[in-house]
Amino acid sequence: MGTPFAAPPVHARIVEALERIATALRADDWVRARSAGVNPTQLAILRLLDGRGPGWTVKELSLQLGVSQPTATDSILALERKALIEKRTDPVDGRAVRIVITGAGRAVVRAGGEAAGAVDRATAALDDDDQEQLLVQLVSVIRQLQEQGAIPIQRMCVSCPYFRPYAHADAAKPHHCNFVDAAFGQQDLRIDCRDHETADPSVRAATWGEFHKDHHPPGG
Template sequence: METPKTPTPIEHRIREGLSRLDSVLRSEDWVRARAAGLNPTQHAILEYLMGRAEGAAVRDIAFQLGVSQPTATESIAALERKSLVVKHASTVDKRAVDVCLTEAGSAAVMTGDPAPGALEQAAGKLSDSDKEHLLMTLVTMIKRLQDAGAIPIQRMCVSCRHFRPYAHAGAAKPHHCAFVNAAFGQRDLRIECRDHSMADPSLQAATWGAFHKG
């Protein structure tokens, strides 16, 4: 078949590129899950619960992982039988339960945790400026997906009430984290922070506006 003279839309080619990266991640997830005696969904649930001492509702776990609630429920039941998670009454909705990680569950997450995988190794060969640019692009894309309701709010700096974008304008480390009371740079932006505290919608909008403008 002759190669078309006009390429497909750039958005389509970006999607193609991301799908190639996803195939590498999925393969590595299988290896890590097998090392812990789990399947990838079960392992992903344990990873999601790491750093969430209060636990998480089944529906939130399902939404985060992009699986159906019955699938999440079945996987959680398997983890419960292995004593890797426990359930307790929700403090928000007495009719619901929250799922929490046990010590054994935390250990299972770390089992077989490999050295940097192929994707991390490839990223490691990028220049510092390319790494920073890629991280900024990922943060922006995740924010757009959140706004569209395609994924839940992530525990990123830009959605945290402690984040002060460009509080130190012109400095090498322009941002400020009120939680640890320290300045940090673009390359230090977090996509998953265990100390994340969700900002209310109006603050999130203002923070993102200041960050994106900067």
């Protein structure tokens, strides 16, 4: 009699799957960064800074990247030498220094974003419904990581005070963004929105409750 088939728990196999995808993403990052003349950490910093007018402090950048402040500092110094970022005194706190991207830095972001990587192609190959479902499930995982304090609050709709989940009866566009005063669908949920603001914890919890309740209706 053979050994009964016993797979690891589903959540453990999801992590295994995410690890495979992370490996492919790292390879994609190297290709993109090399084509832009920087390394992956430097390209990640430039992407984080792109479109963020007031810039970020070294501490904020290191938190977003999940690296130590000395590691972030090394990359920032290299980017400064290449004139891709610059340091400015914080207009509110004269002792603080903020890192901002330069025009040359933005050009590098554009250059690094042009090549579609293997993970881009793999996700684009899914049909529209599968892409939408995967997006919503990944938003759920990212939110869990935020609530555990494993990562900073990301600029997603579900943590934004402008987000009104299921404000409309239209199944194609049930959500509403108060910032642009427009309805939008699940497939338009943002992961990194430039207009995002961080809602208070109580508002985030209530918004998630509304979003999750209607996404998983009783008996659904």
